[in-house]
Amino acid sequence: MRLHTPICDQLGIDYPIFAAGMGGVTLAPLTAAVSEAGGMGVLGATFFTPDELRQEIAEVQRLTDKPFGVDLLIPNDIPPDVEHVTIPPFPSFLEDLLPLVEGLPIPHPPALTLELAQAQVEVTLDMRVPVLVSALGTPEWLVPECRRVGTQVMSMVGSSRHARKLEELGVDVIIAQGAEAGGHVGTVTTMVLVPQVVDVVNRPVLAAGGIADGRGVAAALMLGAQGAWIGTRFIATEESSTHENHKRKILEAGEHGTVVSRTYTGKPSRILRNAYTERWKGHEHEVLGMPWQRLWVEQLVTPARAAGMVDIANYPTGQVAGRIADLPPAADIVARLVAEAEEALNRT
């Protein structure tokens, strides 16, 4: 029996395996490699300027003529006016970590504004990217805009209530992401969430969270999903654009190597457990909202991340990190996922 579901035909891909759009990770090399291998790579476009995005999409198109996606963070609301707010002083309990980043450059990515997101959408549609993924919010104008040029829209949810809302907005594919996933997460796990979302919407559903091998892909199909949205397993590949230290840290992580914390962004996010997350313990009540928390701790974590300082920086990573032990080419991962899933499906 082949690993093939209706969504493969809907999107024109061979296997229902998706490399999650992850900012700084799923750039052109990984996106193209996964699509070229028969799955679908999704470019993590967070914080790209429109020009950078255009360049990156062009690079994917140079590397493959297979379908791929672009993942954007589109704020639903008008973002707060960051310029005119007083952010509390840098927390004293983190002060002794500051010497570690002394002298390092502090990158300043563009603020996540609605204007930026609209410009990113425009570039994505102008370049006829087949799939646009909105992982943060799905404003009402998004689906009609995409429909005009034939781009399909996928959106991510962590609850079934949210899934119903996305269906009303006309979203084509819903990604149900369990609490074991990396990055911003809810509390409902993949085993519980996926059948629940499948039951309330009349749309293809992808399962996300906790999937690192073909057994997980096969389990996702049993739960009613049409495919698997996979992040962490693809971080640990040759083509992944994250810092090499992040990849190495995944190989070293045990099953308790990740933790859900609000320390970096203000929202609960599953990240690699490190010296910084340990230091944060007991200070959870001091957390600021989004985007203030990030601005608060920026002088420490932003240069740390750019420098690959895994003991301080924020690396969104799923709980499956504990099960990952190699850094192969992405095409090998796709082939392995397919072979293992087919073996599991045919075993029964």
Added chain:
Amino acid sequence: MRLHTPICDQLGIDYPIFAAGMGGVTLAPLTAAVSEAGGMGVLGATFFTPDELRQEIAEVQRLTDKPFGVDLLIPNDIPPDVEHVTIPPFPSFLEDLLPLVEGLPIPHPPALTLELAQAQVEVTLDMRVPVLVSALGTPEWLVPECRRVGTQVMSMVGSSRHARKLEELGVDVIIAQGAEAGGHVGTVTTMVLVPQVVDVVNRPVLAAGGIADGRGVAAALMLGAQGAWIGTRFIATEESSTHENHKRKILEAGEHGTVVSRTYTGKPSRILRNAYTERWKGHEHEVLGMPWQRLWVEQLVTPARAAGMVDIANYPTGQVAGRIADLPPAADIVARLVAEAEEALNRT
């Protein structure tokens, strides 16, 4: 294709579906009903005196001649001397809940001692119960004792490190329980934990946590498990011995209707979210160890539980509560799980 795995032959049952041993829930009626329907019921024997346990086992044997199990909490260490410790005064932030239990009888179950557990094991083996499940600890003497009379031993784990230890102790079947399960839980979810445990032990593995329908059973098999250990779905049945208010509260619960808290036992436990767990928020740092926390809050929660006061009492319940909408006979649940699992397995 039929829902049948090697563990069915190992235990002499038709379907690899297990009703979790839950104190006060899986008593003789539910245990016998699940075994009689072709799965395996497991008696939740927590806090039974040896005489009560003997009576309850005899009742199961009167109701069915199919194999069943007994679930015991066996402390690994010598339990602390409860008599000679000063427990802090009842917490003031809960005081205004006390009038709700005024005048109610305060039941005093026997303390969880090694002596009680040994006597319970003796009764279980004396009555030739086919399966003994140890959900808390597995002392070294347990497996040899059981082996003498042909009783198989199953033990529950929340991490792969612990699973390896159980294999060394000779345990026959390992139950890998994810963080979405009800009651005492770890942090690793079922999707992540099950394949991980399957990979490190050379023993049949059951998947527990997040399974409420046949799609979940089929997913468990894909992950490499040989069967499903199911709690909450069997709480919501006619034969379940829990308070009717608990059953009704499961029907009302949404996907965020449970929460992991240390408030009742001192160890992280997934329970129904209620007025008490909300009141506890912000007081997590005041938690006492096990068994002190239970003794601390006993005057409120013990009578409340006996009286079915779902807003105060401790009801261990899995995250799948949000997906449960009826209270049918247990045999209907078994038949439904089998039909749905076979449908999912044959769909691909």
